[in-house]
Structure formats: C-alpha cells, structure tokens
Amino acid sequence: MESITITNVKTILTAPGGIDLVVVKVETNQPGLYGLGCATFTQRIFAVEAAIEQYMKPFLIGKDALRTEDIWQSAAVSGYWRSGPIMNNALSGVDMALWDIKGKVAGLPVYQMLGGRCRDGVPLYRHCDGEDEIAVEDSIRAAMEEGYQHVRCQMGMYGGSGTEDLKLIAGKLARAKNIQPKISPRNKTHGIYFDPDAYLRAVPKLFDHLRDKLGFGVEFIHDVHERVSPIAAVQLAKNLEQHQLFFLEDPVAPENIEWLKTLRAQSSTPISMGELFTNVNEFKPLIQNNLIDFIRCHVSTVGGITPAKKIATFAEFHGVRTAWHGPGDISPIGVAANLHLDLSTTNFGIQEWTPLNDNLLDVFPGCPEIDRGYAYLSDRPGIGVDIDEEKAKCYPCQGGIPSWTNARLPDGTAARP
Template sequence: MLKITNVKTILTAPGGIDLVVVKVETNHDGLYGLGCATFTQRIFAVAAAINDYIKPFLLGKDPRRIEDLWQSAIVSGYWRNGPVINNAVSAMDMALWDIKGKMANMPVYELLGGKCRDGIPLYRHCDGGDAIAAEDNIRAAIEEGYQYVRCQMGMYGGAGTEDLKLINTHYDKAKNIHPKRSPRNKTSGIYFDPDAYARSIPKFFEHLRNKIGFDVEFIHDIHERVQPISALQMAKSLEEYRLFYLEDPVAPENVDFLNIMRQQTSTPIAMGELFVHLAEYKQLITQHLIDFIRCHISMIGGITPAKKLAALCELHGVRTAWHGPGDISPVGVVANMHIDLSISNFGIQEYTPMNDELREVFSGCPAIEQGYAYLNVKPGLGIDIDEQKAKKFPVAGGLPSWTNARTPDGTAARP
C-alpha cells in the first residue's frame, strides 16, 4: 500500500528572500513530491504549522487521495483558513499533485485537463524612481519580448524611500516633492504621501502613453494605499490610457466600494492578492465587480482550491492573474503555471526573474523566451530541489521594512 512516510520542511533563501518548501516522501523508493508554503513575513510560524500539525496529520496516509486530504486538513484545526495554516496545507497539496503526476508519468497540467495554450504570457515589473526611469525600464522589457508590464514610480502603490524623500510625482525630474513630516515623529522607515501619489499617476501614464504608445499593455498596482474615493478618481482619470488592469484599488475591508467603482469607471479591476478564503472572492466574481482575480495560490491552500476558483471565474467572465512575486519559491511558480496552461480563462501571469542561485538550487525552473514561460514535460510539477545546496542559503526571518510604511504625520499606512 502506498503511504506517506515523512514530511520535510526546507527553509532557504537563494534569491535573498526567505522561502519555505516542503518535501512529502512515500514508501515507494524515490517517489516524493514538493510543495510551496512560502509566507515570507512569517516563515517560522508556517514551518511550525507544518512540522507540528500537517506532518502528523499526513504520516501513514495515502497520497493519492488529494481531495480528501485537502478537505480534512483544512478543517483539522476547526478554525479554518488564514495565511499560516493555508500555506502549510498548500505545501501538502502541491506535493500531492507532484506525486500524482509522477505516478501517472504526466505533467500536472495534463492531470488538470491538458494544455489550453503553448506558452504562458508574462508581465514584468518595470518600475522607476520617476516616469523617465520607468520608461527606460519598459523599453528594455519590450526589447526582451514582453508586451505586458507593471508600471510604478517607487515602491508599491507609489513612492517612498528610507531617507524620507518622496519619489518624483511628475515626469519632470525637477519637481521632487518632500513630505512635510511631523517634526515630533522620530520613527524611522519608509514614508508615503497618499494624496501626492494619487495626483501623480495620471501624469505618469500620460507621459508613458505619449512616449511609448498603446502597443504595450500597462498594469498599475495601487496596493490598497489610498482611500476608496481616491481610487475611484484615479480609475476614472486613467480610462483614456487604457490599462490592462488597475490592481487592488481598495483594501480587503473596503471591497463593498467596488460596487460604486463598477458603476462609474470602465478601467478594468484586479483584486484579491490579500485574500485567504475562497469566500472572499465569491461576491466579487459572481456580481461581475472585477475583471481579473489576483490570488497568491499558497495563501488559499494550493492547486486544489485554485483550480476551483478559476472555474468559478470562467463562468462569470473573470480572468486569472496569479500572484508571482519574489517571495514565492520556484515550486510555487511552476504550480501557478501548471494551472495557467490548463484553464481557458487565463489572463496573465506575474513573473519575477530568478537569479542563478535560485536556478542552481531548484532544477527544472521554467524557460523564459520573448515574454513567455514554458514548462518542461517532466512528470509531476517538473521541478526538484537540491537540499544540500539549499543549506548554503540560510533564511533571515526578519520583518520587512516595506510593510511598516507611514504617512508624513506618522500614521501607519497600508503596505
């Protein structure tokens, strides 16, 4: 009888970002699966959830029962969902799909229904300290073959640096704006002016369209960093620049405002990066309030729930745009792409280039050609990890500064 004999948690940071990968081993010689459980900001909490709860839950069970194991694991703690437990369950789920594919001698995308496309269109981050720098980065990406780019000035949602200088809010480099910080605020870190940011973006895209034209698709991420009314004003002012989509215009607690946005703007909306429960997406999808689903697959529990979410989106004309930042392991990257290949309502895939160290530790990473990703045809997820090489890149486990931004008066701002 096939059964799970061991669950190993591997912490590594070959790309300079803390990653969590799980290896599920079986009693069949050489048969194991890999899964991604990367929640960078809380890696040790996820590791503890895997080692203390998911591992004892899995030992001795049949790895072929993916649906049953997912359903029972997600309720095994009674209170279900949340980024820590979902990432732990995700690692299990991806590893089980990897095992299933290896047993069937097929790539996972074949088990999910087979290919719907040959290559996976990607979008790259082409950010810059000002509009001219962003323009230069966009042109470089176009030279590499990319036709979809995310355009930002500065950090997520806009601008901010450690020395408190707000990044340019106009394409004219001479017009730097410095937030008038509260003189009694001695807190160090990143500062952000939501109003200056919101005013800067229409001029930013005016510059980009005037210089680059309309033959490349632009994406912009608000990252929930402004009030809902400011997001609506931005969406309306950006209509003439025809974005591919405007991402996360409101915070999760303000999603009801999307009803108002939908009635007043034709700018396509992407939402859901911070969601951790499938029910959070349901109303937005079924009421046609969004155009793209932004989803970090390990945060909702892996391939099994993501495939179901994609099917719900298909029925309502919503396309996928899975989250693909640097804080996702190559195992998570290829899991995204196996779903991308097998669904008809694929929209776009975010992609963060992998350095040589990542590709050295993780063999079988996707090939990138002219703005498209191509998976190999190996059974399972088609990716492996060199555990000895992974040990050369220890994790830091610290708190990222970008999640602790503040407004000029010292108020904590959304990251």
C-alpha cells in the same frame, strides 16, 4: 497498485534569491517517490515551519498520498478555525507536493491532470519601476526589447515611497523624486513614509507620459497596493480610463471591497483583486457580481493548487480571468504551480513574472524557460521542479520582521502597506 502512503513530511527553509522561502517535501513508502510544494509566507516563515512540523506532519503520516481532495478538505478543518495565512501556506505546501506525487505516479505533468494544455506558452508581465517618468519609460523599453508585451508601471514602487527592504524584491528601488510628500511632524515615528494625495496626482501624469512616448502597442498595468482611500481609488480609476490599462490592481483593501460597486458604476477600467485574500469564498461575491475582471490570487495563501483551480473554474462562468500573484517571495516550485494552472485554464489572463537569479536556478533544477515574454514548462512528470537540498543549505534564511510593511502617512499614522 500498491497503496502509496505518506511516511514523512519535511520542511526546507532556504533563501538563494535573498528572500526567505519555505518548501515542503512529502515522502512516501515508494523508493524515490516524493513531492515538493511551496509554503512560502516570507514574513512569517518560522510560524509556517512550526505549523508543518507540529501539526501537518502528524496529521499526514500514514495517509494515502493520492487522496488529494480528501486530504485538502480534512486538513483545512483539522484545526477547527481555518483559512488563516499560516495554516493555508502550510496546507499549500502539502497540496502542491501531493499533486507533484500524483503526476509522477501517472507519468504526466500536473497541467495534463488539470485538463490539459489550453495554450502554447504562458504570456508574462514584468514589473517596471523608476524614480521618474523617464526612468520608468526606460525600464519598459528594456522589457519590450526582451519581448514582453505586458508591463506593470510603477514610479517609486508602491505609493512612490521606494524600498530598501531586500526581503521584498531582493533589490532596492528608488523613491519617486517627482512625488513631493507633505511635511511630517518634527519627531517622526520610524516607518516607510508615503503621501497618498501626492501619489494620486503623479500616477495620471506618469501614464500621460508613457502613452505619449510608447503608444498603445504595449499593455499597461498599475498596482495601487491598497494605498489610497476608497473614494480616491474611484477617482484614480476614472482618471486612468483614457490610458486603457490592462488592469488596475488592488485599488481598495480587502476590508473595503464594498466600494468596488461604486468604482464599477463609475469607471470601465478593468480591475484585479485578491492578492491578500486567504479564504476562497472571498472571491465569490466579487466574481458573481461582476465587480472584478481578474482574480489576483496568491495560490499558496488560499491553500494550493486544489482550491485555486476551483476559483478559476468558478470565475470562468462569469467571464473573469486569472492573474495569479507571482512575486519574488514564492519558490520556483510555486512559480511552476502557477504555470501549470495557467496552461490548463481557459480563462487565463496574464501571469506575473519575477526573474529567477542564478542561485535559484542552481538550487531548483527544472525551472521554467523564459523566452520573448512567454514561459514554457518542461514535460517532466509532476510539477517538474526539484530541489538540491545540500545546495539549499548554503543559503540560510534570516527571518526577522520586514520593514516595508511598516507604512506610514506624512503625519505618522500607520497605513496599509
């Protein structure tokens, strides 16, 4: 077979869903043969674009497009310093695109090359939010009507603060009216304020209400989003045990993972962790020491399909399942990459799902089908999702600095978002 070499690498920025996305297109010397990948780091899209155009592109041109593993390994260390979110997202876009090319050459969907189908459909969970317990209950009931059997239950988004930042979820969420924060100083620094103590008192009451009204026939998830102190996370996990969560997400910040030993010793609440990890080795001690139950990995931030599959395989040996991050700030190509991993991974746990609007479906033909809480991929070769570049131009990215990450405590202290 004639060698398939990389002739060009393009970066496509678009925002059909209102959230800035970064897509990589790798072109080859074979007419019409190209691959697409997701490189979205929506808070720093132009930095990722520069990394691709100025560094990844000259590194890749002329290389064999089928040497996926070699390209990942050599590209990961080509800048010497490594495993940062900007370069990892750039590398992810390339890695997914190369898997897309490989699948097209083989005439197979990517999941077949990752080991083949392990399940008939991919179970999903939906984010269900509201300003109080009744509103959250109503949101969950609506999701259940659509067939979802797993839901993430939040009151006022993360920490109860709500959000008006459309670049986070492309929609506003109300502040929790049942969470009364402490009084702030008279001259407040600009930011998104929340009170972790008030939030911690409200969460068990939320789940008291939800289990009373909805019973145990639906699986509940809750995302702490690293918003509380480590000792408070331990107490919350203990307080929620009676509600039998499917998992408690990111109870501590990456900087405080040693506290997971204490949490594990005192609570049986299942834990998912890793949304903010950028180095695949950050997962290793948590998996091998049985400190987590689900790997909560943002696939593009660790570098794409190649490292994600390795993390999943390592986790399988330790009884840990997958729960890939699936927010609104990944492209439909990244969404499909998650699902290819889900279909081909024995130790799959659950997949987060953020609905795609009509503009996204129009710009990205071939998106997965969603039915009764399950996702279904097509059997198109490669990743299976394409992009209409002309339509993508109709939705320019805005860039800028996100507001939701400017989190502050009641006294004005900067906090993790």
